[in-house]
Amino acid sequence: MAARGIEVSHETVREWCDKFGAAYAHQIRRRRPRPGDKWHHDELVVSIKGARRYLWRAVDQRGITLGVLVTRRRDAIAARRFLRKLLAAEQYVPRVLVTDKLRSYGAAKRHVLASVEHRRSRYLTNRAENSHLRTRLRERAMRRFSSPRQAGRFCHAHDPIYGHFRPPQHQLTAAAHRAALTDRHATWNEITTALLTERATAA
Numbered sequence: 118m119a120a121r122g123i124e125v126s127h128e129t130v131r132e133w134c135d136k137f138g139a140a141y142a143h144q145i146r147r148r149r150p151r152p153g154d155k156w157h158h159d160e161l162v163v164s165i166k167g168a169r170r171y172l173w174r175a176v177d178q179r180g181i182t183l184g185v186l187v188t189r190r191r192d193a194i195a196a197r198r199f200l201r202k203l204l205a206a207e208q209y210v211p212r213v214l215v216t217d218k219l220r221s222y223g224a225a226k227r228h229v230l231a232s233v234e235h236r237r238s239r240y241l242t243n244r245a246e247n248s249h250l251r252t253r254l255r256e257r258a259m260r261r262f263s264s265p266r267q268a269g270r271f272c273h274a275h276d277p278i279y280g281h282f283r284p285p286q287h288q289l290t291a292a293a294h295r296a297a298l299t300d301r302h303a304t305w306n307e308i309t310t311a312l313l314t315e316r317a318t319a320a
Contacts, residue, residue, distance in 0.1 A: 137312070138274035144308040145277045153177035154212035156203070158222065159245035160191055161252065165262050172268065173199045176248050180285070182276035183207060187265040196225035204229070215241050251279060281305065 155178040160171045171191045175183040184203045188195040196219075204210070213234045216222040226235050252272060262268035281304075284297040 134274070135270075138278070139270065140312055141308060142274040142277045144312070145281050145304075148304060148308075149181065149277070149281075151209075152181050152183055152207065153179055155215060156183065156211040156213070157215045157242055157245040158199075159217065159242045159249065160219070161249045163187070163256065163262060163268060165265055165268060170265055170268070171195065172249075172252065172272065174245060174248055174252075174272075175199070175203055176245050178244070180244060180248065181280060182248060185269060185272040185276065187269045189265075191219070191221060193221040193224035196221040197228055200225050200229040215245075217242050248276075251275075 156175050157177070158173070158175045160173045163170050163172050171188050173186045173188065173195070175185075177183060184199070184206055186195075186199045186202060188198070210230065211233055213236060214222075214226060214230060215236045215238075217239050218237050223235065223237070226233065252275075255271070255275065256262060259271075262271070281301055282298070284294060284301065286294050289297060
């Protein structure tokens with residue numbers, strides 16, 4: 118008798134992501150190498166229930182996502198809030214801050230990172246802008262985000278997990294890329310096994 122497959126609905130996958138995604142992402146962040154000293158910032162306009170919201174994102178020079186934040190406005194108060202959130206999470210001050218010419222960055226930087234070099238140009242933020250592409254793809258697949266909280270929670274979990282399984286292939290030889298993927302899959306197995314064991318013990 119042929120074995121029957123297990124049918125899993127999209128709703129079940131969504132519930133799994135909500136339940137385990139944040140914990141997995143947190144463990145990946147703990148194990149990653151220290152991010153670089155150059156922070157690239159950019160903001161993305163997203164539509165949530167017909168209202169315009171702004172998704173702020175920061176990445177380092179290697180493309181590692183440092184943090185995201187969803188706000189109602191794109192002003193100095195929001196930029197300052199985002200910078201303070203990054204400093205609290207990363208626990209170090211960058212050497213260079215790279216942004217576009219949005220004035221809010223300059224005002225926020227003077228209050229939060231006064232001693233940091235600030236480079237402003239519409240042509241220097243490509244690294245941060247490219248990191249928005251995967252968010253756009255997932256936003257379309259999910260038929261837009263349901264709330265600012267859901268958008269922030271999703272990006273906070275999705276970005277580190279996505280980056281974990283996609284080492285910079287253009288910077289590695291084929292052999293080094295295979296070795297990196299093997300190592301990252303082993304790390305993923307360690308993380309998932311530890312978390313599932315912890316939950317089973319707690320239950």
